[in-house]
Each structure stands twice: as structure tokens, then as C-alpha cells.
Amino acid sequence: MSGERRKFTREGEERRRDALIAAALDLIAEGGAQAATVRAIAERAGVTPGLIRHYFHSKGDLTRAAYLNLMQRLTQGSFAAPDHATDTPEGRLAAVVAASLRPPVMTPGALGLWAGFIHQVQSDPAMTEVHEAGYLNYRDLLQALIATLPGVWTSDVLRQQAIACNGVIDGLWLEGCALPHAFAEDEIARIGVASVGAILGVDLLAHLPPVATKETDE
Amino acid sequence: MSGERRKFTREGEERRRDALIAAALDLIAEGGAQAATVRAIAERAGVTPGLIRHYFHSKGDLTRAAYLNLMQRLTQGSFAAPDHATDTPEGRLAAVVAASLRPPVMTPGALGLWAGFIHQVQSDPAMTEVHEAGYLNYRDLLQALIATLPGVWTSDVLRQQAIACNGVIDGLWLEGCALPHAFAEDEIARIGVASVGAILGVDLLAHLPPVATKETDE
């Protein structure tokens, strides 16, 4: 009657690490950083707590790995265009902005996730570096896209435009995540595309890609 | 030799509540929500932990009160113009935007503080309400300011402009808080004023108020 020892199967190291990271991100998104305890993460990943310390030197290590993973997926989600049939610079830019302000990038869970890391980003130098790299990477991609637009600007102006566009996108992303029901369907994406266009002096709204309805990606 | 019982003085209820709230906000800003334990808050406020439950029904109660306090101070910080000698609509708007993107509103601690509450804002209906009210209040003040600008727009366009302007401000605030050293002195404020101007089709940069140097506010 005494509890039998739990059966298990050996998995590759990579799969286990990924599963643990995914579990941690899930929990942070749902319940904040405080909900991502060692025990909860293990349970969600289908293992026992001790295994975490077998794959990660400490909980902080797992946290850092999870944040890196998150940043990569966020940038990819915005810049990996699903089917940008449009081949004009305006069309590509509008597609990136819209993708950043729609699911699955703009999601209540995404905001909680991001917020759950902020303090560690500010206090842990290693995470500050990851954050800064991710931010600058996103902004540089955006700036490269802006540079393809018709018109010529100095690199200084270009930089300021990229910062400003990145700002609108982030700010609208934030508000759309925080108060989803305060806006109409796809309203944030439309406002974002229009605003980026206004900042750059280009009409982007005409290139707003339609919201994907039920496409099974793959 | 056994520890003598600690001396204390009675304070007014309001002062004690304020002190506890201030201590909680300090700790969250410094170390995230996890650092704001009952014991740490009490120590920071100069009292013993039990007193918290004498003034607040639970720790969650204290947290809610602290968030309300924070939101009020943030809005006030942006809209309580210090010395807006400028009396033009453009000048007033530029002053609000600039104030939102300078200390003491734009501060590393402010971001940590805000992020520390996000999850509770999303899960606790009472805090969702406080957040939504604070957001809409800020946006409405902004929209009222925009409406005083020359030119006539439909209320629909006005609403979208307010959302967009609020978005740039929030986004730039976020990035300025998160990566203070990634931008030049007052660069964020300048970009913010310029971007809001671009979105509204008005030249606001000419009205950018100078950064206050050493004025002892009072």
C-alpha cells in the first residue's frame, strides 16, 4: 500500500530542458513569477523537482534560459512573416507592425510573462544583456525595414524614427495586452499601422494585411 | 539580558497607513513583488509585522491600496504642470508629453514598480478596475488636450489619436525606464514630443519645454 516508486522514461537532454523551460514560462504567464516555483514547474513538465537541478545549476539558471527563449520567440513572432504576398517596402513594414499587435504576440499572457521578468532584467547583469540585445535586435530589424522606404534620411533621423516606431508598437502592445476588451477587434493593429505611417510620413494603412482567420500554420 | 520590549509611539492612523504603503512601494521597486514581504514592509516602515494586519485586513489589501496610490501619483506627475508658462495648446501638450518621459515619472524604479503589479492587475478584478480607471483617466486628459489643438476631427478620429499618442508615450516610457543608458540625455522626451506631433500633424518640437535643472519643487 505504500506509494510505489514512480515509473519514468529517459528523454533526451534537449527535450527535458525545453519542457522545463516551457513549463516555467507557462506558469509565469498564468500566475506571475511567484507561481513558478521549482515544484510547480516540475509538476507541469511531468517530472519531479529534483530533476530541475540536474539540468540547471539553480532555479536562476532555468529562469535565465527561459527569458532568452522568450525573447527569441517574441522577435520571431513579429518578423517571421506568415505569407507576406506583398512585396513592397510599405507592405512588409505594415505586416511586421500588424503582426506585433495581434495574437499570438499581443496576448494577456505575453504581458504577464514579460512583466514577470522585469525585475530580474534590471538586477541581474546577465539578463540585462539578454534584454538589451533582444531590444536592439528588434529595433535594428525595424530600422532596416524603414530604410527601404522611399525617401532619404540621415542615419540620425533614421535612428530616431526607429526608436519612435518601436515605442508606438511597444506601447500599443502593452495596452492591448493589459486591457483587451477596451478596444475593438483589430483596432490596436490598425492604430499602430496608421501611427507608424504618420511618424514616417507614409500611408501604411492601405497596406494593412487582413487578420488571419483560421489558417492552420505549418 | 532578555530582549527588552521595544518602545514605540502612537501615530495617527493615516500616517501609519501611508508609511506602510510607501514602504511596500519602495520594496517592490527595489526587489520586485517577492521582496515586499510582510516582515520587510514592517521593518522598512519602522514597525513590527503584526501592525500591518491591524491597519489592513490582509496583505492583499495593503497591495491594493498601494497600487491605487501609485496610479494616482503617476497621473499627477504627468499632468500637474510645474510652471507651464506657455499658454498655447501646443505648449501644454508638449509639456505633458515631456513630463511623462522625464524623471521622476520615467525612472528605472517606476518600471519595476509597475511591473510588480501587472499580474495582480490581471487576476484580481478590483485591481483591474483601478488599472482601467487610471489608464482611461490619463487617456481622457490627453484627449482633452488634443481637442484644444487647431483643427476639427470627429470624435472617432480623436479617440484613435489619443490611443496612439498614449501608446507612444507608454512605449517610450517603458524603453527609457528599462534601458536608461541606451539613449542620450533627454533624447526620449524629444522623440516623444516629435512623434506625438507627427501623429497629430502638428509641430510640437518647437514647444518642447527645457529640462528642469535644479529647481527645488515645492
Place this chain on the structure above:
DNA sequence: CTTGAAATTATGCAAGCGTATAATTGTGGT
């Protein structure tokens, strides 16, 4: 079929958490 190393589980520990409750102390009214 055995064996041995690696992966996984199980158990335990010290510290910290929020909360409840009892014991004291300061203070204004009489």
C-alpha cells in the same frame, strides 16, 4: 544476460512566508 553509468525519483532540511492570537504599552478623558 549482465553490468555500469546516467537519469530520475524520493526524502529531508533550514529558512522564510502570511496569518492568528495573546501579551504589553502608550495615551487621552476624568
Place this chain on the structure above:
DNA sequence: ACCACAATTATACGCTTGCATAATTTCAAG
């Protein structure tokens, strides 16, 4: 000068946390 009451401190309890370590199980190689 006292006294009662509210403000404050002190103590204790049950629970959870991250981490360390020992005991087992899987699985591939020989």
C-alpha cells in the same frame, strides 16, 4: 493620578520555498 481602551509588540503555527543528498530505475553497450 488613575483607568480603560486602542495601538503596538511578541510569539507561535502551519505551510511553502529552494536546495542538498541518498536511493532507485532505466537503458545501451558488451
